Amino acid sequence: MDAVAGGPLAQRAVTELLALSGQLLPSLRAWVAAEPECGVARALLVLVTADRLGDTELRDELVVAHRHAQAAGERQVSLVHGVFLFTHRQYRLTAEHLTGHFARWPGDEVAGLLLGAFAQCGEPGLRAHGDAVVEEQAALAGPDSWAWAGWLAAARAERGRVREAHQLAEHALELCPRAGVAVHALAHAEHEWGVGRAGATFLDTWLAGDPGAVQSRHLNWHAALHSLACGDFTDVRRRADTALDRSDVGMRAATNWRLLLAGQRPAGRNDLGQVRELIAAPGGTAEIFHTFNLALALAVEAATDDLYALAHRAAADPRADFRDVLAPVVRALGEITAGRPRVAVDLLTGLGGDAVERIGGVRVEREIVQDTLARALADAGEPGRAAALLRHRVAGRRHHAYEDLLSAPGGVGAAPGPFPPRSVGEAACPRTS
Numbered sequence: 406m407d408a409v410a411g412g413p414l415a416q417r418a419v420t421e422l423l424a425l426s427g428q429l430l431p432s433l434r435a436w437v438a439a440e441p442e443c444g445v446a447r448a449l450l451v452l453v454t455a456d457r458l459g460d461t462e463l464r465d466e467l468v469v470a471h472r473h474a475q476a477a478g479e480r481q482v483s484l485v486h487g488v489f490l491f492t493h494r495q496y497r498l499t500a501e502h503l504t505g506h507f508a509r510w511p512g513d514e515v516a517g518l519l520l521g522a523f524a525q526c527g528e529p530g531l532r533a534h535g536d537a538v539v540e541e542q543a544a545l546a547g548p549d550s551w552a553w554a555g556w557l558a559a560a561r562a563e564r565g566r567v568r569e570a571h572q573l574a575e576h577a578l579e580l581c582p583r584a585g586v587a588v589h590a591l592a593h594a595e596h597e598w599g600v601g602r603a604g605a606t607f608l609d610t611w612l613a614g615d616p617g618a619v620q621s622r623h624l625n626w627h628a629a630l631h632s633l634a635c636g637d638f639t640d641v642r643r644r645a646d647t648a649l650d651r652s653d654v655g656m657r658a659a660t661n662w663r664l665l666l667a668g669q670r671p672a673g674r675n676d677l678g679q680v681r682e683l684i685a686a687p688g689g690t691a692e693i694f695h696t697f698n699l700a701l702a703l704a705v706e707a708a709t710d711d712l713y714a715l716a717h718r719a720a721a722d723p724r725a726d727f728r729d730v731l732a733p734v735v736r737a738l739g740e741i742t743a744g745r746p747r748v749a750v751d752l753l754t755g756l757g758g759d760a761v762e763r764i765g766g767v768r769v770e771r772e773i774v775q776d777t778l779a780r781a782l783a784d785a786g787e788p789g790r791a792a793a794l795l796r797h798r799v800a801g802r803r804h805h806a807y808e809d810l811l812s813a814p815g816g817v818g819a820a821p822g823p824f825p826p827r828s829v830g831e832a833a834c835p836r837t838s
Contacts, residue, residue, distance in 0.1 A: 414439050415446065422449060423514060423552045425585030427617025429453060444474025445481050445515065448488040452518065455492040463492060480510055491519050496526035500535065507538060512546035517556055527693065527726070527765060536560050551577040555586035562593040563767055570594045585620055592627035596769050599802025601635030604628070622649055626656045630663075630769065636806030638669045645672035654680065655698030659773055661705040666780040667807055668815035677706045684715065693726050694765030697734065701773070704738040712739030726763045730756065734764065734774060741777065741817055746784035753778040779811040788812045 418432040426432075433450045440446055447470040455463060467489045474481035483506050490499040499522035506516050523535020539560045543553040554577035562570035571594040577587035588611050595604040605628040612621055625648035632640040645660045654675050661671035680702045683689055690696045696719070703711045712735055719732035733756060737749040753774065761774045775794065782791035791812035792799075799805045810816070 415443070418446070418449070419515060420581075422453070422518065423586075424581060424583045425619040426583060427615045427619065427621075429619065442473045442476070444470040444472070444477060444485050447473065448485040449515070449518075452488050452492060467492070480513075483509070484513075484515055487516060487519050491522055494525075496522040497528065497531065500526055500531050504534070504538065507542055512542050512550065512553065514546070514550065514552045517542070517552060520556060524765075529762070536564065548576070549580065551580035551584050551587065554580070555584050555590060558587055558590035559593070562590050562597070565597075565768070567594045567597045583615060585618060589620055589624065589627075592624060592631075593767070593769060596627065596630055596634075597801070599634045599798075599804045601631055601804035602637070604631035605640070622653055623656070625649065626653075626660065627769075629660055633660075633663060633667075633807045634802065635804035636810075638664060638667075642670070642672035651676075651679075654683065654702050655695070658698055658702035658705050659770065662701045662773065663776060663807070665705065665817045666776050667810035668813070668817075669810075671705060674705055675702045677703075677708060680706070680708075681711065684711075690718070690722075690727075692765070693724075693731055693763070694770075696727075697731060697764050697766070700731075700735045700738055704742055707742040709739050709742045712736070712742065730760050730763045734761075737777065737781070741781055741784075746781040749781040750778065750785050750787075753781065776811055779808075780816045783812045783814065784816060788814075 414432075414436045418429070418436040420426075421429040421432040430453060433446065433453065436443070436446045437450050447466060451458070451463065451466045451470065458466070467485065470485045471482065471489070474485040483502075487499060487502050487506060490496075490502055499519055503516060503519055503522065507513065510516070520535060520539065523538070524532050526532075539553075539556050543550070543557040546553040548554070554573050558570045558573035558577060561567075561573065570590055574587040574591040574594065577584045578591070581587075588608070592604065592608060595607075608624050608628040608631070612618060612624060618624070625644050629641045629644040629648075632638070632644070641660060641664060645657055649657050649660075657672070657675055661674060664671045680699055684696075684699050689699070696715075700712060700715055703715065716732050716736035716739060719727045719735055722728050722732075733752045737752040740746070740749040740752065761771050764771055764774070779791040779794050782788070782794065795808045795811060799808050802808070
């Protein structure tokens with residue numbers, strides 16, 4: 406944290422920000438008020454409030470931050486420039502800038518706040534390079550850096566190195582029990598293990614210590630997935646209805662589509678008009694993963710014609726990822742809602758290899774494409790193939806009630822009319838791990 410070299414207010418603000426604490430915004434504002442000419446302080450406040458700022462205000466605030474940073478030295482100038490690129494969604498340039506920044510200032514925890522640029526640029530090569538950067542910088546920062554331990558845990562969880570990720574996350578939480586990145590990485594690792602109720606209980610306990618944590622809604626979504634794993638569908642719906650906001654269209658859609666795939670009644674749904682507005686809005690289909698989430702929201706509403714139209718639009722897109730990957734996935738969603746699972750099977754099996762990774766997001770989010778294929782296989786009369794597709798998950802997960810239901814009769818495709826489909830039971834999972 407020596408990049409900011411400030412007093413207690415600065416140190417507290419950076420700690421709260423690295424932890425993704427509910428106190429990060431008041432802490433940053435207090436730091437800026439106490440040191441109005443600290444360029445990094447102003448830039449970090451812009452970083453966490455960028456979505457609320459207009460283009461002019463965003464630019465003006467960062468111009469001032471840059472001017473103040475110049476008086477403090479090259480390191481602060483570099484940090485402010487990185488924030489400028491990131492908040493202007495120049496993710497490739499941000500990633501390139503970070504590579505140079507870390508070469509000069511190894512292990513800089515403040516710069517680590519911008520690591521998401523490597524994944525958000527949507528380029529597999531840069532994503533892989535970002536993983537290498539995290540590995541290198543975590544080693545340089547050393548085992549006492551809970552921030553880098555958390556980032557390294559997240560990177561390894563995404564690469565399927567689940568046990569290592571779990572150990573790193575626990576180490577980070579021992580050093581800083583409020584480490585938000587670490588607890589998120591832990592949730593990803595425990596999803597891969599199918600820990601069920603134990604995982605949801607841990608997240609509830611952790612969130613009780615800071616209900617305003619930045620990731621509060623997202624961690625509740627992870628808790629819902631833990632409940633889904635062990636068959637507590639009542640808890641899944643409760644979390645979707647009480648913890649997720651109207652703006653959480655993607656998480657709500659992903660939760661409900663999973664429930665429907667397993668033959669369960671969904672939680673409260675998104676407003677179809679809102680989903681259509683989001684697709685039609687400027688930038689509505691600018692990012693592939695965002696578009697995929699909107700397609701899931703359409704699928705939950707059985708908006709077959711909308712899905713066909715979106716698939717047609719994606720197929721005509723000059724971007725290869727939209728044309729070659731998103732289009733068939735969206736079309737398959739439409740075929741399932743139309744009751745044609747065999748067509749959906751052909752579309753999804755035709756992707757092959759690691760094509761689904763090009764949709765973006767992370768493993769737990771992309772997994773829903775495999776879920777959809779399993780459901781389509783079961784509804785096309787091939788439950789054996791569906792079970793085989795999910796065998797690696799069933800074998801590796803402590804609880805797998807959800808996977809068992811995906812290959813059983815009674816899912817989305819088996820519903821002859823509009824949703825919701827017939828429920829196949831809602832037994833609560835055991836409360837032991």
